[in-house]
Amino acid sequence: MEIHGGFTETMQEGSGDMRRPFLIGERLYLRLLEESDIGEDYLGWLNDVEVTRYLETGRFPSTLETMRKYLNHFRNSTTDMIFAIVDRETDHHVGNVTLNRISWIHRTADTGLMIGRKDFWGKGYAFEAWSLLIEYAFQRLGLRKIIAGAVADNKASIVALEKLGFRVEGTFRREYLIDGEYRDSVRLGLLREEFYKYVQ
Ligand SMILES: CC(C)(COP(=O)(O)OP(=O)(O)OC[C@H]1O[C@@H](n2cnc3c(N)ncnc32)[C@H](O)[C@@H]1OP(=O)(O)O)[C@@H](O)C(=O)NCCC(=O)NCCS
Numbered sequence: 001m002e003i004h005g006g007f008t009e010t011m012q013e014g015s016g017d018m019r020r021p022f023l024i025g026e027r028l029y030l031r032l033l034e035e036s037d038i039g040e041d042y043l044g045w046l047n048d049v050e051v052t053r054y055l056e057t058g059r060f061p062s063t064l065e066t067m068r069k070y071l072n073h074f075r076n077s078t079t080d081m082i083f084a085i086v087d088r089e090t091d092h093h094v095g096n097v098t099l100n101r102i103s104w105i106h107r108t109a110d111t112g113l114m115i116g117r118k119d120f121w122g123k124g125y126a127f128e129a130w131s132l133l134i135e136y137a138f139q140r141l142g143l144r145k146i147i148a149g150a151v152a153d154n155k156a157s158i159v160a161l162e163k164l165g166f167r168v169e170g171t172f173r174r175e176y177l178i179d180g181e182y183r184d185s186v187r188l189g190l191l192r193e194e195f196y197k198y199v200q
Contacts, residue, residue, distance in 0.1 A: 023132040030083040037093050038067045045116030054151040085129045094120045097129045107144045126160040144192045152184040165194040
């Protein structure tokens, strides 16, 4: 996977035209999430209980207005970023990935990810999107540790994170109400030297 240095209006590479790619992988690329991404498709993901089952998003109905407010939060922030995950083959926006609460003192950040298009689940897209973001966080932002949280039942998420090198650092008992029951959550952490790409 290549990391590209900056924004380009469009870029021809491989199978399709990419619009303002920031980080380019084999099957997907990441670019900043934009106002034009906010629309009925994305709104549908946030109001789909299967997509939001393990997320805080979705507890209350989302609207185009709440989504714009959410996007505005990231503008001009030096500690929170959100990227659109875009399928290179079709140029479809399929999900988002965030790098949040960057601490420039401790050199840590949290990450979260949503593949909103369910037809893109189970194809390794979470792994590839996180891989691009984490390499960027370590190499270009100089961070040394990335943190992720997941409901313990969210096996697909935990498997993808563990494949990247994350380790479970702790369990929080009965933290979240999911499908009428209080479920455990886990916190996972990834040190730079544990990232699968850097492991010898
Ligand atoms: C959870 C989510 C991120 C997974 O994305 P994805 O692109 O389908 O994940 P990947 O294909 O990269 O990897 C999933 C892995 O989990 C495995 N997996 C899936 N369900 C599993 C289960 N019930 N038990 C064990 N492993 C499972 C898959 O086999 C795959 O492993 P493999 O690559 O070795 O085959 C995606 O479904 C999603 O965005 N869901 C909605 C939002 C969400 O829950 N986000 C995560 C918040 S922490």
